[in-house]
Amino acid sequence: MKTNTLSVEQLHKMDAYWRAANYLSVGQIFLCDNPLLKRPLTITDIKKMLLGHWGTTPGQNFIYAHLNRVIKKYDLDMIYVAGPGHGGPAVVGNTYLEGTYSEVYPDISQDEAGLQKLFLQFSFPGGIPSHASPECPGSIHEGGELGYSLSHSFGAVFDNPDLIVACVVGDGEAETGPLATAWHSNKFLDAATDGAVLPILHLNGYKISNPTILARIEHEELEQLLRGYGWMPIFVEGYDPTLMHEVMATALDTAVEQIKKIQHDARALGDLTRPRWPMIVLKSPKGWTGPKVVDGLQIEGTFRAHQVPLHPHKHPEHLKLLEDWMKSYRPEELFDKQGRLKTELAELVPLGCRRMGANPHANGGILLRDLRMPDFRDYAVSVPEPGAPGIGDTHVLGPFLRDIAKLNDEQRNFRVFGPDETLSNGLEALFDVTERQWDAATLPNDECLAPSGRVMEMLSEHQCEGWLEGYLLTGRHGLFNCYEAFIHIIDSMFNQHAKWLKVTAHIPWRRKIASLNYLLASHVWRQDHNGFTHQDPGFIDHVVNKKAEVVRVYFPPDANCLLSVMDHCLRSRHYVNVVVAGKHPAPQWLSMDEAVKHCTEGIGIWQWASNDQAVSPDVVMACCGDVPTLEILAAVSIMREHLPELKIRVVNIVDLMKLQPPSEHPHGLSDMDFDELFTKDKPVIFAYHAYPWLIHRLTYRRINHNNFHVRGYKEEGTITTPFDMTVLNDLDRFHLVMDAIDRLPQTGDKGMDLKQQLKDKLIEHKQYIDKNGQDMPEIRNWRWSAGRAADNSRDMRQILTEQRVGLSSQDAK
Structure with missing residues (x-):
């Protein structure tokens, strides 16, 4: 040539x-x-x-x-x-x-x-x-x-x-x-x-x-x-x-x-x-x-x-x-x-910034501009009392993300990435203002496809992760939404990005970039319909292996907490933020003001669910994650109703890193603050979203660690019902109550009788789902009620019988 x-x-x-x-x-x-x-x-x-x-x-x-x-x-x-x-x-x-x-x-x-x-x-x-x-x-x-x-x-x-x-x-x-x-x-x-x-x-x-x-x-x-x-x-x-x-x-x-x-x-x-x-x-x-x-x-x-x-x-x-x-x-x-x-x-x-080593796009923090953010409080759901029904937490988050996309359309510095799961994960509101960017052929029945858009979807977690990393590294903002089980596909990519953040944080001429934000929805406890292959919360264990200066993990228990957490994550710099949230209808626990306070602290006692005010508790019931929170509160309602002499403290954790000492993570609680929450010597029944041994790893240095009993996912799953997923892994309300009774000898014969009733209840649950293909009515329609929790006038068997009769007739209607 x-x-x-x-x-x-x-x-x-x-x-x-x-x-x-x-x-x-x-x-x-x-x-x-x-x-x-x-x-x-x-x-x-x-x-x-x-x-x-x-x-x-x-x-x-x-x-x-x-x-x-x-x-x-x-x-x-x-x-x-x-x-x-x-x-x-x-x-x-x-x-x-x-x-x-x-x-x-x-x-x-x-x-x-x-x-x-x-x-x-x-x-x-x-x-x-x-x-x-x-x-x-x-x-x-x-x-x-x-x-x-x-x-x-x-x-x-x-x-x-x-x-x-x-x-x-x-x-x-x-x-x-x-x-x-x-x-x-x-x-x-x-x-x-x-x-x-x-x-x-x-x-x-x-x-x-x-x-x-x-x-x-x-x-x-x-x-x-x-x-x-x-x-x-x-x-x-x-x-x-x-x-x-x-x-x-x-x-x-x-x-x-x-x-x-x-x-x-x-x-x-x-x-x-x-x-x-x-x-x-x-x-x-x-x-x-x-x-x-x-x-x-x-x-x-x-x-x-x-x-x-x-x-x-x-x-x-x-x-x-x-x-x-x-x-x-x-x-x-x-x-x-x-x-x-x-x-x-x-x-x-080339001269100046035209040199490839000096190009500002290769040092993206130089070009980074703050996102224009609406006030997340404007998207709050009404919670007139704890346990109010909700439409699904990510469905509430969707309009907030939609308006972020709209406010930053002119700046063109915000995108949402995901492997064909934006709709499935409950973020459908985004498509009110944008399309999926797509430059291949389209057909009349296609929806939300256009040459330019704020949503990037390709059925490859690798591409979504790589696109987002490149987007962030050159000075923009973004969010990766994914099914929790399949985020594992990009484990090594997360590894390398976390290492990049760790190293660049100590290079003076490198500028901080926007955080890499993961929203993990369609999570382990609500993948009952897809089965064992879709049930894996292990990405969290992988994430916490990285340096504490880089990683953050959040488990908002309801929609208002999710809004508060996501606002914080999208404003943050130079972190990897992992947020796990549900998309299915679920109870709402906190008003927006309460949620902001709770998320700011990252951990706290839910006084409205506890009855240990001004006294030392007999047991601490702790929860981290939306479904674990539901099951802990259901367990507490049983205990308060049938073992009213017990003093129970409910502790909810949003920021997982709070469990570590401050010497291990900047968010960690001091030993004094940790002991004030979990006590120095009382049993702690801990319901956790993912694999239980991580909680032991995070708390092993604490004085009361030997009294921690953690329930979480233990690799038991199949196509079943939502509640049965918790039963298979001993995370359900009945197992949690039995765990508490085993560690509270003062409950005596009353506790043993209640434990036997709960064992019977688990047998009834299995028989019911095998016959009907769905959870029992009293599970599907359970609601928190402080009044009911305080009422101890009836025998457990009588209550359960009445619930079954009443709710079965309601179902038929």
């Missing part, structure tokens, strides 16, 4: 710049001293422990140099996403060459001393990681996030009409499920209001020790695959640098001009036809320009180039090979005597 994109002078300068980047990359992997090779290399110049990855690096250096040229030529607003897992030498070296690195780290100066520090710090104790880590300017995606580069890139360009993300996709990375699915993200991009992603599939042929699939299929098959995904691939293939520079320059010019035409047609001409966006396939040798043969084995162009190809400490003869390798880049032509990049090469770099 012969073109005239580059002049001879441009070609020579770009090749020199590429050599400079390759030189810096090799230096980072190997050297601790002698950065400009002013004297022959000695073994003392070599790091004792060599860690890093060479194989992908020269190709990424090649790409970065060429992107600099098109940024200058077309005045592009562009950031760089390094998808291959360990391209750290490339992104660090290039941000150093462009000057950004020295601006954020002045001690890594643009001279020989700075070069020595740059080399020494790489993959070295007390230094920086070997991938595109948060410490590297320009990065929004790091090595541990293999497979998410394309998702992050699309999230970055949603509502960023002028931004282009150059996303380098490694051919090993391309084999991951998230990346393979992410190619479909082009069906969700609005050319009129969003930016563009330019994928660059980097085919260098190998992973750690295996060939890659896409590099081993025929050219025609690969092209058909990418075209089938909806892309227009431009191929750049070869080995000779002179030819490759020219072909790459022409390919990038073609791609940029195609992007500009697509956007012009959409924005100026109103052409809403789904475009075929350009992408580039760069096929180059793995470890390009590195050692050809070492110890009789081919290195360049094989899997052996993946990591560190030379080991001078183990093999002294490698020292000369390393010196020859580094000198092949002719550093004396690239750097002046002081170690600065020569002026004629530095002129290739």
Whole structure:
């Protein structure tokens, strides 16, 4: 392919710049001293422990140099996403060459001393990681996030009409499920209001020790695959640098001009036809320009180039090979005597914020603006008395989110993401003001689909998570709603984002971003109709493994508490907030004023449900989660009615982290405050939403921990009734009362008699649901009543009989 994109002078300068980047990359992997090779290399110049990855690096250096040229030529607003897992030498070296690195780290100066520090710090104790880590300017995606580069890139360009993300996709990375699915993200991009992603599939042929699939299929098959995904691939293939520079320059010019035409047609001409966006396939040798043969084995162009190809400490003869390798880049032509990049090469770099390392979109907190928020109190439900019926907590939240979307429509900085579950999770009110963004074909019976919208739905939790992370990292706000059981699909993505937040919180030049907010609905206790596969609350256990400065977990017990919690989460910065809430009709416990106070404190005694005022309780009945709260209060009503001599305290927990000591979490209660709630020596019956052992883990240091008896999900489930889900896991009101009786010997024969009645009741429950396919009427229609709880004039058997007769006739009516 012969073109005239580059002049001879441009070609020579770009090749020199590429050599400079390759030189810096090799230096980072190997050297601790002698950065400009002013004297022959000695073994003392070599790091004792060599860690890093060479194989992908020269190709990424090649790409970065060429992107600099098109940024200058077309005045592009562009950031760089390094998808291959360990391209750290490339992104660090290039941000150093462009000057950004020295601006954020002045001690890594643009001279020989700075070069020595740059080399020494790489993959070295007390230094920086070997991938595109948060410490590297320009990065929004790091090595541990293999497979998410394309998702992050699309999230970055949603509502960023002028931004282009150059996303380098490694051919090993391309084999991951998230990346393979992410190619479909082009069906969700609005050319009129969003930016563009330019994928660059980097085919260098190998992973750690295996060939890659896409590099081993025929050219025609690969092209058909990418075209089938909806892309227009431009191929750049070869080995000779002179030819490759020219072909790459022409390919990038073609791609940029195609992007500009697509956007012009959409924005100026109103052409809403789904475009075929350009992408580039760069096929180059793995470890390009590195050692050809070492110890009789081919290195360049094989899997052996993946990591560190030379080991001078183990093999002294490698020292000369390393010196020859580094000198092949002719550093004396690239750097002046002081170690600065020569002026004629530095002129290739874009200016100011056009440098990819200095682009503010890669440090999203700089661009972050507060959400315009309505007053959540305006969406309150009326709770004339505790236990008032409710329509479902997330259905109350929906109008609040709807109005947030409406208020921020002009700013275009808020979106709701979810895997086709926004309606199912009770957030239907959003569709009063927005649509699902969708750029594929539509049919007459479709609903709520449009090229532009505030709701993003694709039946891939990976894509929703990756899109949202990219959206947040570039300075916007969002919410991910998902079925509780299937949020596990993105466990590793959450891991990496939490690590990113933890690290960046301690990097002075990084600005805080909006929190990653999860709303987990359709939860374990209301998945009775879908069965065991849909019943898993274990994401919470996974979340609390992360640093306390990053994670927050909330269990609002009713709609007003959910509104208060969500308002707080959407206003917060630099956290991962997990909110678990129900969508089915459920009792409402607190007025809005009470809810705000309770959520602000995060934990508290519900005096209206307790009868231990001014005395020490005999038992503490604690609850965390909407269904556990219901069952605890139902248990308390039985106990207060039939064991009225007991003094009972009800404690509700909204903020799970309150259970930890303050030394472990900033929200934690002091031992004094904890003991005031849970006592130092009284039994605590604790009904918890998820796996019970987490509560023991959070409270094991407390004085009264040995008296904690926790009921929660214990991996028992099937297709059954809602109440039977609690029975299967011993979380139901009857088991909770029996647990209390077992720990309260003072209840004597009266307690034993009540316990037997409750055992009988559980048998009756099983017989009833097997026959009728639904819970007993007294369960379905139960209501809290303080008056009834205080009435102890009748025998339990008589009460249950009357309830069955009365409610059965009501059902028939």
